[in-house]
Amino acid sequence: MKPIVxxxxxxxGKSTVIAKAMEAYPNAFxxxxxxxxxxxxxxEIDGKNYWFVTEKKFKEMIENNEFLEHATFxxxxxxxxxxxLEDVSRAGCICILDVELQGVRSxxxxxxxxxxxxxxxxxxxxxxxxxxxxxxxxxxxxKKRMKHAEEDLNxxxxxxxLFDFVIINDDFEQAYNDFLMAIKEELSEVMSxxxxx
Numbered sequence: 001m002k003p004i005v006x007x008x009x010x011x012x013g014k015s016t017v018i019a020k021a022m023e024a025y026p027n028a029f030x031x032x033x034x035x036x037x038x039x040x041x042x043x044e045i046d047g048k049n050y051w052f053v054t055e056k057k058f059k060e061m062i063e064n065n066e067f068l069e070h071a072t073f074x075x076x077x078x079x080x081x082x083x084x085l086e087d088v089s090r091a092g093c094i095c096i097l098d099v100e101l102q103g104v105r106s107x108x109x110x111x112x113x114x115x116x117x118x119x120x121x122x123x124x125x126x127x128x129x130x131x132x133x134x135x136x137x138x139x140x141x142x143k144k145r146m147k148h149a150e151e152d153l154n155x156x157x158x159x160x161x162l163f164d165f166v167i168i169n170d171d172f173e174q175a176y177n178d179f180l181m182a183i184k185e186e187l188s189e190v191m192s193x194x195x196x197x
Contacts, residue, residue: 009149
């Protein structure tokens with residue numbers, strides 16, 4: 001079954017959509033846990049949310065060609081190892097790769113047969129409102145995120161073949177249902193394998 005490569009700016013709703021799908025189908029999905037050089041946030045668990053590594057270790061992994069994709073965002077390095085994808089596949093789950101746009105391009109280049117999905121807010125103004133409502137961003141980090149989101153969305157418009165599905169998260173339930181429709185083949189396959197029709 002194809003892995004799901006999912007991307008979208010912070011505040012677009014991709015994490016919420018993924019969380020709801022994982023709750024509704026607890027044995028169907030698993031994340032390819034990414035590596036990062038950023039510091040963990042309160043409540044994050046090493047090996048569950050990310051593998052938190054030093055910059056030195058991350059660079060060694062790049063040199064050893066261990067990553068499917070890697071990117072730098074906000075001064076921190078993020079990457080998805082080939083082993084993480086293999087671990088999820090061996091467990092018989094749909095692998096979810098939650099990556100930045102740069103990572104989506106890298107995965108395309110390496111030829112991974114996957115389903116590529118973008119989840120985004122309907123407008124940049126709504127995205128900014130959502131990020132402000134979180135109250136987790138400084139004014140400086142909010143400006144960086146908004147600039148990054150605008151650049152990404154412009155790039156997506158310029159590269160229409162980058163994603164198989166673009167989901168506009170104007171209404172959460174509709175966005176969630178659109179996500180399930182986009183992955184219905186993979187979901188059907190994994191549920192059959194696990195005997196859970």
